[in-house]
Structures are given as C-alpha cells and as structure tokens.
Amino acid sequence: MRSAYIQCVGGASGDMILGALLDSGVSLDELNTELAKLKVDGYSLTQQKAQRGGLDGTHLVVELHNGGNHKRNFSDFMSIVEASDLSEKVIKRSCAVFRRMAEAESAVHGTPADETHLHELGTVDTLVDVVGGVVGLELLGIERLYCSPFPSGSGIVNTEHGVMPVPAPATAALFAMARAP
Helix, strand or coil: CEEEEECCCCCCCHHHHHHHHHHCCCCHHHHHHHHHHHCCCCEEEEEEEEEECCEEEEEEEEEECCCCCCCCCHHHHHHHHHCCCCCHHHHHHHHHHHHHHHHHHHHHHCCCHHHCCCCCCCCHHHHHHHHHHHHHHHHCCEEEEEECCCCCCCCEEEECCEEEECCCHHHHHHHHHCCCC
8 A cells, every 4th residue: 555644844735735746746747637537627737846945846836717716615516526537536535525625614604515605715726626636646546645733823814704813714623523633
C-alpha cells in the first residue's frame, strides 16, 4: 500500500494540494484529462513555479471564466461527479469529501445540507480542487494519506458573510469532525 504525508506548515488549500501533487509527479496534462471527465467547463488550470518562505514549489491556479463563477451547492457537485466518467474510487472519495464539507457547513449555518448556500465554496473552483486532489492521489497510487496537525491561525478574515474568526466556523467544524489536533 502506497502512502503519502502532507506537512501542513501553512494550511492546505485546494490549490496548494494540487501544486504538491504536480510536484510529486502528476502532470498537468494528466490532471486536465481526468478533470475533463466531469464534463464541466468555465475553468482552466495554469501552473507556475513559486517560492514561499524560502521553499520552491508549484503554484497551481484554477482560473474561472465563461460561467465558472456560477454558484452551486454540494448536491450539485456530487451530481456532477456521479454523472462523470471518473473511476468509481474517485467518484466515491470525492463525494465523501463533499458530504463531509456539507455536514460542516450545515452545522454552522443550522440548515439542511442541501439547503446550505455556499459563498466562497460555490464555484467550479471547489469542484476542481476536491476532485483534482482525489484524482491526483489516484494517479500517484496513494491509498492512505496522512498529515501533520493543521496550523489553525488566529485573527479575522473578510468573507461574503462578513468578518469571521480564523479558523472560520466551518473549518473549525471540519477539525472537530475529524478529531484533528
């Protein structure tokens, strides 16, 4: 069984995970080929070398265009994934991620998961980040994924909901659901 470990020094955004997967051997062409199986447009992927804190790596950017900003909910994302030509393992794992995210957002908003309005997470960028991450792990043959404790940060951040604490409530809910340190 092949395993991987993520050292989460600065958190773990979708773009950061995708960049790390490219640095680990996934090609952008492979990623694009697999993501095309979602049958969704409105985005393109670009990669560039970047340096953060003295470390070199790949910065992958999901650029939205032609309706890529169209807002969706978690059930929309899962329907897209389930109707895709992706492998059964990628479909199952991607939907599991979306279900967990929906549970966290639902708990924070006090609404049923299918009625929870997504703000920052509602665009095709989230679909590409989640499914792309799962696809990349499959392409590398990773069966088990481990990570260091997440840095939770502190302070505030401006969101579509207004000023929120860091970590944001849904992020804190995800940490609690995973029993993360």
